[in-house]
Structure formats: structure tokens, C-alpha cells
Amino acid sequence: MHVKMADRIVLLALAIAAATGCSNDQSQKTVVAPAAQATATRESVRDGEALFRQYCASCHPDGGNVSDPGRTLHRSALKSNHITTQEDIVRIMRKPLSRMIRFDTSTLSDEDARTIAEYILKTFR
Ligand code: HEC
Known part of the structure; x- marks a missing residue:
């Protein structure tokens, strides 16, 4: 009986800790931060x-x-x-001709930039 009560208290404490979810909030913020997007791993590279x-x-x-x-x-x-080529397009992202905004590696990783370039060459004919 005593042991069971203690178990319950521990479980309750864990439930409260989970529900207040401080660590959850933080991981969500990290996901939407631009810095986190730039360091995206291979698996999370968007199409x-x-x-x-x-x-x-x-x-x-x-x-x-x-x-x-x-x-x-x-x-x-x-x-x-x-x-x-893909490289030509990536070069323009990194160093636009005049009015286009510049995309440096903190905004778009080399891999993301190449993925976009490949998409452009395949899609707009
Ligand atoms: C703020 C508007 C703007 C955004 C956002 C933008 N561009 Fe541009 N882009 C331009 C303008 C304006 C030009 C014409 C050249 C110049 O002024 O730099 C251009 C030119 C280009 C060219 C050369 C096209 C040609 O026929 O010579 C490429 C390639 C290009 N952009 C790719 C991209 C890619 C890839 C992205 C997204 C990562 C992008 N642009 C985002 C405005 C933009």
C-alpha cells in the first residue's frame, strides 16, 4: 500500500512535468528558427x-x-x-545582378540552393 502510494506520487509528478511542457515549447521554437533551417540534415531537406x-x-x-x-x-x-547550369543559378542566388535579394548560406544551404536550381531547370521550360 505504501509503495503504491509513492509510485502514484512519482507518476503524478511526471505527468505535471510533461503537461507544463517547458522543453516542448523550446523544441518548437528551434524548428521554426531560420538558423535551424540552414543546418537541416539530409533527411529533412525540403523538396x-x-x-x-x-x-x-x-x-x-x-x-x-x-x-x-x-x-x-x-x-x-x-x-x-x-x-x-545549376551552378549558374546558385551563383545568382549568392550574388544577384542588381535588384534581386541575396540568399546567403545562412538562409539557404548549398544543398537547398542546388535543389532549387534543379527544380527551376526541370520545371520552367
Ligand atoms: C525580391 C524579389 C526576388 C526574389 C525573392 C527572387 N528573385 Fe530572382 N530575380 C529578381 C530580379 C529583380 C531579377 C533580375 C536581375 C536582378 O535584378 O538581380 C532576378 C533574376 C533571377 C535570375 C536570372 C534570370 C535571368 O533570366 O537572367 C535567376 C536565375 C533568379 N532570379 C533566381 C532566383 C531564385 C532561385 C530565387 C529564390 C531562391 C529568387 N530568384 C528570388 C527578383 C527576385
Whole structure:
């Protein structure tokens, strides 16, 4: 009887600790922090379409370009601007020509940047 009571108290204490969930809150914050996204492991790398939508689609909807119609992401436009490989596209993310915002490695890892570049080359023809 005594032992059982003690067990219950321990269980109750554990339940309260879990319910107050301090450590849970913290892990959620870490997940949405930009720094955590940059250090994403292989398994958690998002697919190119999701990345493109998150970082590029506001200015490049459907592969277009809202402020510079001569610089869309369609193959013919890319080609006429001498952009033909994944590396060419990643280079532009790292060092844009003029008005485009810059994406450094703390925003997009090299792997994410290459994933986006691959998506662009495959998708916008
Ligand atoms: C704030 C708006 C904006 C965002 C966001 C943006 N771009 Fe751009 N992008 C531009 C503009 C404007 C240009 C034209 C060149 C310049 O002004 O730098 C451009 C040009 C480009 C070009 C060259 C196209 C060509 O035909 O020469 C590529 C490639 C490109 N962007 C890729 C991306 C990728 C990949 C992303 C997302 C990671 C992205 N852009 C996000 C505005 C944007």
C-alpha cells in the first residue's frame, strides 16, 4: 500500500512535468528558427518546389519575373542570359545582378540552393 502510494506520487509528478511542457515549447521554437533551417540534415531537406515557393515565387511566380520581364526563369530567357547550369543559378542566388535579394548560406544551404536550381531547370521550360 505504501509503495503504491509513492509510485502514484512519482507518476503524478511526471505527468505535471510533461503537461507544463517547458522543453516542448523550446523544441518548437528551434524548428521554426531560420538558423535551424540552414543546418537541416539530409533527411529533412525540403523538396525543390516547396523551397521555390517559400523563397522565390513571390518575385518569380510560375517562373516569371514581376519586376524584370527580360529575366524570367524560363529556359529561353536563362539561356539568352548565359545561365544554363545549376551552378549558374546558385551563383545568382549568392550574388544577384542588381535588384534581386541575396540568399546567403545562412538562409539557404548549398544543398537547398542546388535543389532549387534543379527544380527551376526541370520545371520552367
Ligand atoms: C525580391 C524579389 C526576388 C526574389 C525573392 C527572387 N528573385 Fe530572382 N530575380 C529578381 C530580379 C529583380 C531579377 C533580375 C536581375 C536582378 O535584378 O538581380 C532576378 C533574376 C533571377 C535570375 C536570372 C534570370 C535571368 O533570366 O537572367 C535567376 C536565375 C533568379 N532570379 C533566381 C532566383 C531564385 C532561385 C530565387 C529564390 C531562391 C529568387 N530568384 C528570388 C527578383 C527576385
